Amino acid sequence: MSQAPAVTLNNVSLRYEEGPDVLTGLNLTLQQGAFHFLTGPSGAGKTSLLKLLYLDQRPTNGVVHLFGTNVTAAARGELPAIRRKVGVVFQEFRLLDHLSTFDNVALPLRVAGLSEPEIKSNVTELLSWVGLEDYMDASPPILSGGQKQRVAIARAVVNRPRLILADEPTGNVDDQIALRLMQLFIELNKLGSTIVIATHSEQLVQRFGFPRLTLANGNLTELPPLSPHPDAKGPVVERTAP
Amino acid sequence: MMSLRTDLPLGGDSASKFIPWLVAIMVFLGILSVSGMTVFDSILSGWSRSVTGTVTVQIPALPASTEEDANEARTARALDALTVLPNVESARALTDEEIDALLAPWLGEGAAAGNLPLPDLIDVSLSDDSADAIENVKAAVAAVVPDAIIDDHRRWFEHLIDLTEGFRTLTIGVATVVTLALALTIIYATRASLTEFKEVISVLHFIGAKDMYVASQFAKRTLVAATKGCAGGLTAGLIALIIIGVLASNVESGFLPDINLGIAFWLTSPLVALMAAGLAMVTAYLTVLSTLRSMI
Numbered sequence: 001m002s003q004a005p006a007v008t009l010n011n012v013s014l015r016y017e018e019g020p021d022v023l024t025g026l027n028l029t030l031q032q033g034a035f036h037f038l039t040g041p042s043g044a045g046k047t048s049l050l051k052l053l054y055l056d057q058r059p060t061n062g063v064v065h066l067f068g069t070n071v072t073a074a075a076r077g078e079l080p081a082i083r084r085k086v087g088v089v090f091q092e093f094r095l096l097d098h099l100s101t102f103d104n105v106a107l108p109l110r111v112a113g114l115s116e117p118e119i120k121s122n123v124t125e126l127l128s129w130v131g132l133e134d135y136m137d138a139s140p141p142i143l144s145g146g147q148k149q150r151v152a153i154a155r156a157v158v159n160r161p162r163l164i165l166a167d168e169p170t171g172n173v174d175d176q177i178a179l180r181l182m183q184l185f186i187e188l189n190k191l192g193s194t195i196v197i198a199t200h201s202e203q204l205v206q207r208f209g210f211p212r213l214t215l216a217n218g219n220l221t222e223l224p225p226l227s228p229h230p231d232a233k234g235p236v237v238e239r240t241a242p
Numbered sequence: 243m244m245s246l247r248t249d250l251p252l253g254g255d256s257a258s259k260f261i262p263w264l265v266a267i268m269v270f271l272g273i274l275s276v277s278g279m280t281v282f283d284s285i286l287s288g289w290s291r292s293v294t295g296t297v298t299v300q301i302p303a304l305p306a307s308t309e310e311d312a313n314e315a316r317t318a319r320a321l322d323a324l325t326v327l328p329n330v331e332s333a334r335a336l337t338d339e340e341i342d343a344l345l346a347p348w349l350g351e352g353a354a355a356g357n358l359p360l361p362d363l364i365d366v367s368l369s370d371d372s373a374d375a376i377e378n379v380k381a382a383v384a385a386v387v388p389d390a391i392i393d394d395h396r397r398w399f400e401h402l403i404d405l406t407e408g409f410r411t412l413t414i415g416v417a418t419v420v421t422l423a424l425a426l427t428i429i430y431a432t433r434a435s436l437t438e439f440k441e442v443i444s445v446l447h448f449i450g451a452k453d454m455y456v457a458s459q460f461a462k463r464t465l466v467a468a469t470k471g472c473a474g475g476l477t478a479g480l481i482a483l484i485i486i487g488v489l490a491s492n493v494e495s496g497f498l499p500d501i502n503l504g505i506a507f508w509l510t511s512p513l514v515a516l517m518a519a520g521l522a523m524v525t526a527y528l529t530v531l532s533t534l535r536s537m538i
Contacts, residue, residue, distance in 0.1 A: 054448055076535065077452075084450030094445050098251035109447040141475070161318060 004068025006032045006057045006163050006194035007053060012062035013218075014048055022048045024218035026062070030196070037205045038198040040215035046198040049215065053087045053196070055069065055079055067162065084112060087156035087193075089166035095140040101151050102128065102136040108159045126154045129184065130169065131177070145172035152180055157188055164188060167195045170204060182208060202226075209232045214235050244407055246275035250439050250456075250479055251444060257431035257438075262463060262471035264431075265518055268424040269475025270482070272514045275420065278308040280507045293395040295371045299324070299333075300365040300391040315360040327382055329370040336363040343382075345518045396503055424518060425481040425525045432460055432529040443534070457530035464526035465519060472515035480511065 007030040014023040022045045030036065033154070038046050039187040042236055044177045051057040053072060054065055063072045066082055074082065086109075095104050102123055144205050149172045156164060164185065169176035182204070189195050199205065205212060209225040252258055301317045317335050324333040336344075341360060368375060371394070380392045436443065443456055 058447070079449045080447075080452045083448060086450055093442070096249065096251075096442055096445060096449075099249065103249075107446070111446065111449055111451045154484060220294070 003032050003066070005029045006034065006067060007196075008063075009052075010065075012052065012064060014045075014052060014057060015060050021060070021218055023052075023215075023220075026220045028213070028220060032067075032192055032194050033189065033192055034051035035186070035195045035210045036197070036213050037204060037208075037210055038196055038213045038215065039200070042200070045217055045218055047167060048168055048181075049198070049220070050088070050176040050198060053132035053163070054086050055083055057128045060237055064192045081184075084108070084122040084159065084163040087159070087161035087164045089149075089152050089156045089164070089169045091171070091198075093140075095148055095151055095155075097140050101132060101136050101143070102138055104140065105158050106155045107155060112159060122158060126158050130154050130181070146174065148175060148182065149173055150177065153184065157184065157193075160188065160191065161193060163194045164196070166195070167218055169197060170197055170199070171200065178204070243513050247358075247461045248463060249461075250436070250459050252439075252459065255359060255435055255438055258463060258467050261428070261431060261467035261522070263472025263473065264388045264427050265468045265522060266475035266478065267471075269421050269472050269515050270479045271420045272417055273476065273479030273511050274309055274482065275413045275417040276510060276514055277507060279410055280504070282410045282413070282509075286403065286406045289399065293399055297366045297368065297371075297376060297379060297392055299366060299379075300393065301364070301387055302389055302391070303359040303361055311346050313362060314432050316387050316390075317364065320364060320383050320390060323382045323386045324364065324379065326368055327378060329375045329378065331367040331369050331378070333364055333366045335425035336365060401501060413449075418435065421521065424521060428522050429463065429523040429529045432464070432526045433533060435460065436525040436530065437534050453531050453534040457527045460530045461527035462524045465523040468519040471478045472519045475518075476511060476515040 007028065009026045009028040012023060012026040013021050016019045021071065026049070034143045038049065040046055048057065052059055053066070058072060063070055065071065067085060069078070069082060071079070073083055096107070099107075105127060106119045109122060114122075124133070124136070127136055130153065132147060132150055132154070135147060140151065143151065149169065153169055154167070156166065166185070168180055169185075173181065183199065185195050186208075197204075206226045211225055212223040214221045214223050299314065299320055301320055304312050304316075321333050321335060324330050341363060366379065368379070376392070376394050383390045383392060446456055
């Protein structure tokens with residue numbers, strides 16, 4: 001039996017209250033295991049599209065499916081189970097300042113009900129991977145922007161979600177850390193996670209050469225990789241908005 | 243054992259600071275209400291025990307010019323008439339000392355009432371205090387001492403019952419208002435906290451937290467805060483009762499019957515505190531669930 005696509009958008013539009021459409025008639029299918037950059041100018045709707053995918057917004061029109069479930073019509077009680085399959089790296093990090101770095105990263109595992117020994121093992125390993133093993137007890141306000149970003153990424157991926165949505169995940173880190181973080185996303189992608197990274201960085205897009213989803217004027221277009229990459233999967237965007 | 247760890251910055255917010263005080267005041271008032279109910283029940287019960295099955299016969303004093311032993315003769319006739327009645331268990335004339343003791347709260351200790359034209363009193367115990375039986379007593383006494391007054395205490399006691407029932411209803415009303423006020427204030431405080439921590443709750447939702455997960459954290463916070471308040475309110479309430487007890491013991495015994503709160507009350511008081519903490523916790527839990535339903 002074939003797996004349901006990770007993401008399916010059918011004629012999806014979004015507008016906030018009485019404003020104009022931010023997204024217009026989007027059609028998109030992302031197969032599981034796909035890796036895409038989401039690009040476009042500021043204000044094109046990248047963050048709004050991500051909000052639809054991490055269930056912060058419901059579309060004004062159209063239907064969103066995640067892993068084969070119509071989340072547009074899903075009951076409130078069904079959403080937590082779907083959200084646990086989605087890891088989100090917010091542009092503004094949205095770390096909980098009253099918790100330590102360790103506890104921030106541990107949150108998804110605690111919410112999922114893992115035991116404390118399992119949580120300690122997973123979180124410690126991941127914080128070492130992102131280079132924050134010496135900051136486990138530090139609270140976010142004393143971390144630098146780049147360190148916060150790494151905590152946010154660690155929190156998003158710690159429970160190995162099936163879909164990872166990252167909004168400018170390398171915007172605040174130096175090249176070396178950016179490469180390391182991208183390597184983390186690539187490793188998770190190899191393990192089966194679908195990755196969507198919203199970015200303004202042409203350099204990042206060019207360097208890693210994954211397919212691009214470009215938003216402009218509320219419309220979504222699939223563009224080929226700027227350069228082929230051995231880790232990029234085949235064409236997964238089946239339809240694009242006209 | 244329930245973990246008190248929380249992902250929300252609960253404890254330092256304004257609600258966490260005032261909930262203990264609020265609950266302490268509510269528990270204090272609750273304990274006073276329950277003790278009030280217990281006292282009124284105790285008073286009613288004491289009075290009821292003391293007057294049920296008894297009547298008092300008053301033999302009015304004759305004018306001073308009458309023969310000296312005429313009053314004694316009238317009392318003796320009444321006693322004779324009473325003792326032959328089948329429903330009379332005993333009939334006894336009160337001594338002058340006993341009458342002086344009854345008047346002591348009003349006239350003071352040692353104030354002899356011998357010079358006052360006081361009626362003779364006969365304390366009658368009945369095996370049957372039905373209305374018919376009391377009518378028989380009245381008829382028998384009236385036949386030998388026509389101006390004798392028979393007091394079966396019913397009218398006096400009915401007024402007391404009305405009064406104590408009124409106080410009892412009032413204390414139940416106070417307890418109900420206190421309970422409602424506690425619930426409403428917890429609802430308000432919880433909603434304020436939800437607004438204060440909207441961003442944190444939003445993040446918890448995005449990582450897959452169920453409403454129950456968030457609600458249980460608020461419930462635990464409220465339980466901890468309410469338990470502190472309960473301890474304070476319970477302590478203050480019991481101290482207040484001890485002080486009231488000491489003050490009441492200084493009142494002349496003739497005015498008040500012996501009031502004993504009883505073991506049931508002392509066991510009920512901690513229960514009132516526990517119920518207040520439980521009510522606060524459940525209210526917070528349900529408030530969070532109901533408020534979060536309006537979010538995506």
